[in-house]
Amino acid sequence: MPPLLEVKDLHTEFRTGAGSVRAVDGISYSVDPGETVAIVGESGSGKSVSAMSLLQLIPDPPGRITKGEVLFNGRDLMKLSEEEMRHVRGGEIGMVFQEPMTSLNPVLTIERQITETIEEHRGTDAATAHARAVELLRLVGIADAERRLKQYPHQLSGGMRQRVMIAIALACEPKLIIADEPTTALDVTIQAQILELMQNLTRRLGVALIIITHNLGVVARYAHRVNVMYAGRIVESGSAAALYHNPRHPYTIALLRSVPRLDRPRQARLDPIEGSPPDLTRLDAGCSFRPRCRFAIARCAEAPPPLLPAGEPGQLSACYRANELGAVSGEAA
Amino acid sequence: MTVMETATASVRERGATATKAAPLLQVRGLRMHFPVTEGMIARRHVGDVKAVDGVDLTIGRGETLGLVGESGCGKTTMGRCILRLEKPTAGEILYDGVDIAKVSRRDLLALRRRIQVIFQDPYSSLNPRQKVGSILSEPMRVHGVEPDARRREERVRELLSICGLDPNFADRYPHEMSGGQRQRVGIARALALNPEFIVCDEAVSALDVSIQAQIINLLEDLRDRLNLTYLFIAHDLSVVRHLCQRVAVMYLGRVVELAECDELFDNPMHPYTRALLAAVPVPDPVVEATRAFQPVTGEVPSPINPPPGCVFHPRCPLAVAQCRRIRPELRELRPGHWVACDVVQ
Numbered sequence: 076m077p078p079l080l081e082v083k084d085l086h087t088e089f090r091t092g093a094g095s096v097r098a099v100d101g102i103s104y105s106v107d108p109g110e111t112v113a114i115v116g117e118s119g120s121g122k123s124v125s126a127m128s129l130l131q132l133i134p135d136p137p138g139r140i141t142k143g144e145v146l147f148n149g150r151d152l153m154k155l156s157e158e159e160m161r162h163v164r165g166g167e168i169g170m171v172f173q174e175p176m177t178s179l180n181p182v183l184t185i186e187r188q189i190t191e192t193i194e195e196h197r198g199t200d201a202a203t204a205h206a207r208a209v210e211l212l213r214l215v216g217i218a219d220a221e222r223r224l225k226q227y228p229h230q231l232s233g234g235m236r237q238r239v240m241i242a243i244a245l246a247c248e249p250k251l252i253i254a255d256e257p258t259t260a261l262d263v264t265i266q267a268q269i270l271e272l273m274q275n276l277t278r279r280l281g282v283a284l285i286i287i288t289h290n291l292g293v294v295a296r297y298a299h300r301v302n303v304m305y306a307g308r309i310v311e312s313g314s315a316a317a318l319y320h321n322p323r324h325p326y327t328i329a330l331l332r333s334v335p336r337l338d339r340p341r342q343a344r345l346d347p348i349e350g351s352p353p354d355l356t357r358l359d360a361g362c363s364f365r366p367r368c369r370f371a372i373a374r375c376a377e378a379p380p381p382l383l384p385a386g387e388p389g390q391l392s393a394c395y396r397a398n399e400l401g402a403v404s405g406e407a408a
Numbered sequence: 409m410t411v412m413e414t415a416t417a418s419v420r421e422r423g424a425t426a427t428k429a430a431p432l433l434q435v436r437g438l439r440m441h442f443p444v445t446e447g448m449i450a451r452r453h454v455g456d457v458k459a460v461d462g463v464d465l466t467i468g469r470g471e472t473l474g475l476v477g478e479s480g481c482g483k484t485t486m487g488r489c490i491l492r493l494e495k496p497t498a499g500e501i502l503y504d505g506v507d508i509a510k511v512s513r514r515d516l517l518a519l520r521r522r523i524q525v526i527f528q529d530p531y532s533s534l535n536p537r538q539k540v541g542s543i544l545s546e547p548m549r550v551h552g553v554e555p556d557a558r559r560r561e562e563r564v565r566e567l568l569s570i571c572g573l574d575p576n577f578a579d580r581y582p583h584e585m586s587g588g589q590r591q592r593v594g595i596a597r598a599l600a601l602n603p604e605f606i607v608c609d610e611a612v613s614a615l616d617v618s619i620q621a622q623i624i625n626l627l628e629d630l631r632d633r634l635n636l637t638y639l640f641i642a643h644d645l646s647v648v649r650h651l652c653q654r655v656a657v658m659y660l661g662r663v664v665e666l667a668e669c670d671e672l673f674d675n676p677m678h679p680y681t682r683a684l685l686a687a688v689p690v691p692d693p694v695v696e697a698t699r700a701f702q703p704v705t706g707e708v709p710s711p712i713n714p715p716p717g718c719v720f721h722p723r724c725p726l727a728v729a730q731c732r733r734i735r736p737e738l739r740e741l742r743p744g745h746w747v748a749c750d751v752v753q
Contacts, residue, residue, distance in 0.1 A: 117616040118587075232707050262478035263643065267687035267703040289617060292689030296696045315693045331691065333621035335650035338690045340670050344628065345650065347621030351586045 077149070078105035079250055079283050080129075085143030087121075087128045090136060094356040098124040098138075100307035103382075108250065111277065111284040113298035113315070115291065119352055121307040122287045126253050130164050148250065166196040169244030169282075171273075173256040175236035179228040185212075186224035189243055196247045211242040216272060234265035241273060245280070252277065255287045270297060291334055295319060300389075303327050306353050306363035309382060313390030323385040323392035323400050325368045362393070370396050431466040432605060432637050433490070438463045438499035440485050444712060455712045459485040460496075461661035464738070469604075472631065472638040474652035474669070476645060476684075480708060481658040483641045487607045490639065491525055492516060503605070521551055524598040528610035530590030534582040540593050541578030544568070547600040567596040572626060588619035595626065605637045612647060624651060645688055649673050657681045660711055660719040663738065667745040677747045679724045680704075718749070726751045 087099040099121045106112045116122040127133055128140050129152065145152040152163060164170065172178040179188060189211060190204035199207070205224075212220035215238040228236055237257065244252050254273065258266035274297055277284045288294060294301055294315060301318050303311045303326065311324035322328045332346045350367040361376040362368070368375070374395055384390065385397035394400065441456035460482040467473045475483045488494045490501055492508050501508040503519060511519060527533040534543055544564045548554040554563055565575035571592040582590055591611070598606055608627065612620045624647060630636060642648050648655055648669075655672045657665040657680065665678040676682045683704035690696060706723040709715055715722055721731040728751060738746040741753070 117618060234707055262708075263645075263687045264478065264683060264704050265707065267689075267701075268705070270689075271701075271703050290689070291617070291691035292696075295691050295693045296689035319691065319693050330617060333618055334691055335621075335624070335646040336690065337646040337649055337673065337685070337688050338692075338695060340674075341650050344625055345621040347625060348618035349622070351588060351619065352616075 076108065079108045079110075079148065080106040080285075081144070081146040082125075082129065083144040083146070085125065085128055085145065086141045087124055087133060087138060088141050089138045091356065096355045097307050097358070098355065099128060101142075102302075102304070102307075102309045104302050104309060104312060106251065106283050106285060109277070109281045109283055111274070111286060111297055111299050113294040113301045114285065114287045114304060115289065115294055115301060116304035117289060117352060119306075119355065120304040122304050123255050125304070126255055126285060126287050129253065130168065130170070131160055132164075162196065165192050165243075166247045167249055167251070169247070169249040169252040171237070171240045171244050171252060171254040171257045173259050175233065175240045175260075176228060178240060179236060181228055183227075184224065185226055185228070185231070185239055188239070189224075189246055192243055192246045207246070208242075211246060212239075214245065214276065215239070215242045216268075217242075232265075233261055234269060237261065237265075237269050238272070241269075241276070245276065245282070248280070249282060251283045251285065253285045253287075256289070257286065258293070259288070259290075266293075273297075291331065303330070306355060306358065308363070308379070308393065309391075310364065310393045311391065312382065313387065317387040317390045321386045321390070321401065323390060323397040324364075324394045325370045325396075325400065326364050328400065329367075329369075362395075370394075370400070372396065430469075432469045432471075432504060433465075433467040433639075434500075434502040435463060435465040435486075435490070436500050436502070438486070438489060438501065439497045440482070440489055440494055441497045457711050458661050458714060459711060460489065461711075461714070463499075463658075463661075463663050465656060465663065465666075467605075467637060467639060470631075470635055470637055471654065472640055472652045474648035474655040475639060475641045475658060476643065476648055476655060477658035478643060478684075478708060480660075480711060482661040482711075483658050484609055486658075487525070487609050487639060487641050491523060491607055492519075517551070521553070521601045522603050523605045523607070524601065524603040525607045525609060526591075526594050526598050526611040529614050530587055530594050531582075531614075533594055534590055536582055538581075539578065540564075540568070540580050540582070540585075543582075543593065544578070544597055544600055547597065551601055553601060563600070567599055568593075570599065570630070571596040572622075586619075587615055588622060591615060591619075591623055592626065595623075595630070599630070599634070602634075603636070605639070607639045607641065609641045610643070611640075613642065613644060620647070627651065645673075645685065657684065660708060660714050662719060662748065663746075664720065664748045665746065666738065667742075671742070671745055675742075675745075677741060677745065677752050678720075678749050679726050679752070680720045683723075 083103050085099055085102050089096045089098055102125055114122045129145050186208055189208040193199055193204040193207055208224055209220045212223060217223050217238055258269050298315045301315050302309045305326050311327045329348045333348055348367050353363050360378055362379050365371045365375045380393045380395045382391045382393045385392040438460055439462055440460040441458050443453050444455045444457060445451040446454045477483050489496045496509050541564050544567055545560045548560050554560045564578050568575045568577055573592050612623050640652055652669050655669050656663045659680050665681045676685055686701055704723055717733045718731045718736050721727040736748045736750045738748045741747050
């Protein structure tokens, strides 16, 4: 089966007063139909920009997608006109953002926000759209759908609003949903409800999901495959099991070691990653994790290491010493 | 047992014995109700937000008590009452024998020297127009601690280096620093007056994972070095497990469970604590695959009209008829393990 989505060598730049920032610096990955792929990284790693680039939602200026192909169902989204892209966004690809209060329109009823999408993409009449809206709210677990449809976003709780966002994302039966930190703004028990809902629905409806998150626990529970980003590049990629138990990039290893665990008694001091993420306006030719890496060698300063197979089948790592790291990561797990 | 484990165990024991000695802070029957009014001119009092509704807590000298719960459970209001940023509706907060809720203005100033706070957001809790040096010396000027300007300057440099920053950062503005560096400045400011007790209100929540670990280690080092007592308010349970000796779980203004840290996480008894722990995914796909997980249904009810009886009963899988009528009090079900539930045994 061919992949549903194939991203090839995507580059996105932002021109700022301090110089040009390569927010996404040549990333490639694919998503199979029905698969859940997580993109993990810290603030500024380019994880959100990479997803917004797929949908061409980068404000220009200052941003610009400078290079790359995004093959979705065999078509290159980068070659589509703005009009064609509008049909892709919200139609073939659904979106769920972090803050449902700012992504919903505060002056429109819930019903209008759902039916607008349906009427725009499907050209259906109002009655059909209304029936579909009721069906969607039930699907996302909102009781009393008829009453809720007449309400405005401020009358709903945060969890409820995120359910509405998911309903809108599902409205036109997309093949792919991109969820950017969908539960970061929510409380733990509500976060669990929303993530379970997304998992159940994507499984049942066969929708693929790209979930962007900084939460390593969420990734472990829900993702099939993981791409770890650092300073605009994918530094490691593979199945969730491989990455957590046999990480082959120093950043992944360090990240897993630096989080305290809820399921174990405290063992020792945390092992943090020293220093801070790099200034993207001042990147040099070498590997950008080098200044914080305890495995760095002279060669790391010469050129960024390419993403190559390492560890388990399907696992890729952008580190010259990936093959030596097996022993180290075994000790980490 | 490795050296590290022994050290950890001794820290934990110290916390446990500290609790038994005279507590540094004792909260009794604390209530903080915020009035809800209607009408623009003739304001009518139509109800109360019961942010904190009858809480008892003690914190021993040198202990770190974790206060956890979801938004609106009252954990931040608890912290604000202890700092006397709110005047509680009822109850007492005894700090070293003095009631913070009733203390006079002059005595309050003296108390504030001993009790400090670290806030969540390092971007909004530092004045953007003040240099770091001036931010750090301000508490000393206000309290007249270090009247000599030269000595103050030395103290600023010392504070910066204690918190892992270059002493020359005194000449920088907050916007010239990263989030992690700003949070270090926030910690240095809290230490400026040599306090004994620090309220850490979501002190590491806004930071990225790699920076968060650095700040957690710093807070631990300072606690051991300066013999500090922390009230650690947080929603991230794994951070609490790592840093605290005892933990109190709050729900809708009440403490529902209180125990030693490992006891609480390994053997949670209140249905809400169980739901909360089950909801947190663990960064390990193998562990996750073996966890049977059923998210708790429903949402937190409004604190204006909390449900009668046990506040958790509408969402509780174990609720029986009496939970709707009788408010459960904290009971000591195992030594040191207190649970506000009449159903679990």
